[in-house]
Amino acid sequence: MNIDLVKRIVLPLLVLIVIIQVWSGIAHTVEDFPTPSDTYVAAFGGINEFDDEVVGVLSDPFYIENVDDKGIFWQIMESLKRVFGGFALALIIGVPLGLLIGMSKNAQYAFDPFIQIFKPVSPLAWLPLLLFIFQDINLTAISTIFITSIWPIIINTALGVKSVSEDYMNVAKVLQFTPMEKVVQIILPVAIPFIFTGMRLSLAIAWLVIVAAEMLTGGIGIGFWIWDEYNNLAYHNIIIGIIIVGLVGFLLDTIMGLIANYFDYTKKGRA
Amino acid sequence: MSEFLSLKNVEKRFPISGKDDYVAVTDVNLEIKKNEIISIIGHSGCGKSTLLNMIAGLDMQSEGSIELNGKKIRGPGPERAVVFQNHSLLPWLTSYQNIEMAVKKVMPELSSIELRARVEKYISMVNLEHAKDKAPGELSGGMKQRVGIARALSINPEVLLMDEPFGALDSLTRANLQEHLMRIQESVKNTVIIITHDIDEAVLLSDRVIMMTNGPDATIGEILEVNLERPRKRVELQHDPEYIRCREAILSFLYEKFAKEDE
Ligand SMILES: Nc1ncnc2c1ncn2[C@@H]1O[C@H](COP(=O)(O)OP(=O)(O)OP(=O)(O)O)[C@@H](O)[C@H]1O
Ligand SMILES: [Mg+2]
Numbered sequence: 001m002n003i004d005l006v007k008r009i010v011l012p013l014l015v016l017i018v019i020i021q022v023w024s025g026i027a028h029t030v031e032d033f034p035t036p037s038d039t040y041v042a043a044f045g046g047i048n049e050f051d052d053e054v055v056g057v058l059s060d061p062f063y064i065e066n067v068d069d070k071g072i073f074w075q076i077m078e079s080l081k082r083v084f085g086g087f088a089l090a091l092i093i094g095v096p097l098g099l100l101i102g103m104s105k106n107a108q109y110a111f112d113p114f115i116q117i118f119k120p121v122s123p124l125a126w127l128p129l130l131l132f133i134f135q136d137i138n139l140t141a142i143s144t145i146f147i148t149s150i151w152p153i154i155i156n157t158a159l160g161v162k163s164v165s166e167d168y169m170n171v172a173k174v175l176q177f178t179p180m181e182k183v184v185q186i187i188l189p190v191a192i193p194f195i196f197t198g199m200r201l202s203l204a205i206a207w208l209v210i211v212a213a214e215m216l217t218g219g220i221g222i223g224f225w226i227w228d229e230y231n232n233l234a235y236h237n238i239i240i241g242i243i244i245v246g247l248v249g250f251l252l253d254t255i256m257g258l259i260a261n262y263f264d265y266t267k268k269g270r271a
Numbered sequence: 272m273s274e275f276l277s278l279k280n281v282e283k284r285f286p287i288s289g290k291d292d293y294v295a296v297t298d299v300n301l302e303i304k305k306n307e308i309i310s311i312i313g314h315s316g317c318g319k320s321t322l323l324n325m326i327a328g329l330d331m332q333s334e335g336s337i338e339l340n341g342k343k344i345r346g347p348g349p350e351r352a353v354v355f356q357n358h359s360l361l362p363w364l365t366s367y368q369n370i371e372m373a374v375k376k377v378m379p380e381l382s383s384i385e386l387r388a389r390v391e392k393y394i395s396m397v398n399l400e401h402a403k404d405k406a407p408g409e410l411s412g413g414m415k416q417r418v419g420i421a422r423a424l425s426i427n428p429e430v431l432l433m434d435e436p437f438g439a440l441d442s443l444t445r446a447n448l449q450e451h452l453m454r455i456q457e458s459v460k461n462t463v464i465i466i467t468h469d470i471d472e473a474v475l476l477s478d479r480v481i482m483m484t485n486g487p488d489a490t491i492g493e494i495l496e497v498n499l500e501r502p503r504k505r506v507e508l509q510h511d512p513e514y515i516r517c518r519e520a521i522l523s524f525l526y527e528k529f530a531k532e533d534e
Contacts, residue, residue, distance in 0.1 A: 167359035170329055173347040175376045175426070185372065189363045265363035265406075 034236035042236040057240055076248060079221040083206045086145025094150045095195060098157020123148040123209050127216055137219040148209045149202035156198025160191030196260035203256050207249045276303040276430060280335035283321050295321045296489045308463045310473040313483030314531045319466045323434050327353050349377040352428035356435045358415040360407040366418045367403040370425050377426040393425040396455055413444035433465040449475060474517045475503060482524045485531055492529060495520050
């Protein structure tokens with residue numbers, strides 16, 4: 001067996017052991033802090049420290065008790081729906097706007113100051129305002145994600161357009177391409193890898209933001225679920241929530257990365 | 272003698288902030304005949320590219336006029352195809368697709384069968400059948416440049432403009448491409464304007480060599496007629512008195528009359 005592969009499996013396991021040790025240490029010092037084994041039982045079911053039989057959070061992630069009481073799978077789906085809703089909206093508006101800013105100096109001058117000012121604002125700062133406008137949890141969360149996602153998409157799209165080399169544009173000029181042909185045949189192929197980089201960044205931030213946004217808006221969703229478990233004093237579920245959020249975020253990023261590579265001509269042995 | 276491509280009192284100034292304009296080239300007068308092969312030679316920075324870009328329509332002259340078939344050139348167009356120094360193939364398309372894109376745009380009336388036949392014809396003209404489905408990133412420098420030439424020729428231009436097409440290549444590949452170009456030219460008989468730094472290349476390829484003085488205010492210094500029969504054979508030419516005369520004329524122009532100290 002390949003020695004590198006062994007290292008890739010063994011070394012993280014060593015770190016995992018250290019993490020569990022530290023975690024146990026904290027659980028012994030902080031009162032009511034869940035131990036790793038409590039958390040395991042809470043996640044997958046079994047007999048807890050009070051000798052009670054419990055059903056794990058992950059043993060039945062698909063249950064639906066009523067609208068407010070659903071399994072963890074549905075909580076995640078709810079959050080993902082909002083993330084992708086806001087993300088899709090940001091794409092639909094951000095990509096054309098980025099193309100425009102990249103292609104036109106005037107558009108760049110017009111929009112750049114606002115992008116610079118709004119980009120550093122935490123999307124959560126918008127949340128109260130959005131809640132006031134929409135009076136609806138879902139719309140508020142989606143529009144928060146929209147505001148989160150749009151900046152990296154605009155900026156990277158514009159950057160992609162700017163990186164189109166003068167030579168390619170000269171080819172287009174000699175062939176007398178229409179503006180539309182220039183966009184489709186020259187600018188987009190160059191810009192697409194940049195757009196996907198922007199999308200990947202956006203999606204990662206959106207997933208960060210949704211957890212916090214849902215804690216504030218309440219209702220349903222993985223963020224609110226974690227907050228709810230805090231209110232229920234079910235601290236082990238908070239830890240489970242954190243791990244799940246991490247895994248889902250990792251999965252999202254990996255999938256986005258694969259899609260991005262698929263569309264990136266420079267990553268196909270073509271330079 | 273039909274006036275095919277004519278440059279009259281052409282001048283190009285570049286604005287420089289806070290100073291007077293930089294006059295790159297001035298007072299350029301040139302008549303180019305149909306099917307003539309012209310090379311432009313001169314020291315770096317004398318305005319060769321500037322001149323070619325104005326003929327291509329990628330840049331506008333500040334004074335004077337450039338006419339093709341009696342019509343003023345107002346912008347770029349496919350009747351003046353350009354082969355760029357750095358090939359400028361689109362890296363996300365294969366060789367075939369790069370040529371296809373150009374033919375499709377310039378000859379939209381072609382059926383898909385005719386389109387295919389045309390693209391294949393120009394690919395085989397540069398002997399690249401084996402590389403037609405490769406992306407530019409997978410080709411050698413010489414092969415890329417051949418695709419660039421095929422792309423330029425495939426749209427049936429009236430003038431082929433080449434800005435140091437072989438400048439980035441090693442001397443063996445360069446010689447090979449010169450042979451390619453001469454062979455193609457035998458059958459296609461285009462009007463060609465080729466910028467070069469290479470004296471042998473200029474003499475070997477052209478009917479006339481335009482020698483440019485140094486900038487600023489660069490202009491045409493001398494025009495040399497190359498009276499050599501075609502097809503020309505590189506090896507045989509080495510001892511040909513006419514070839515030697517032409518070489519010496521260019522050498523003396525570039526290194527005696529208009530030598531550039533800072534090179
Ligand atoms: N856009 C521009 N703005 C200002 N000056 C320019 C511009 N383009 C070219 N020049 C100047 O005009 C002169 C001629 O440039 P050009 O590129 O035509 O030279 P060249 O003969 O092609 O040189 P080389 O052999 O190095 O390619 C140079 O001095 C250059 O600095
Ligand atoms: Mg040049």
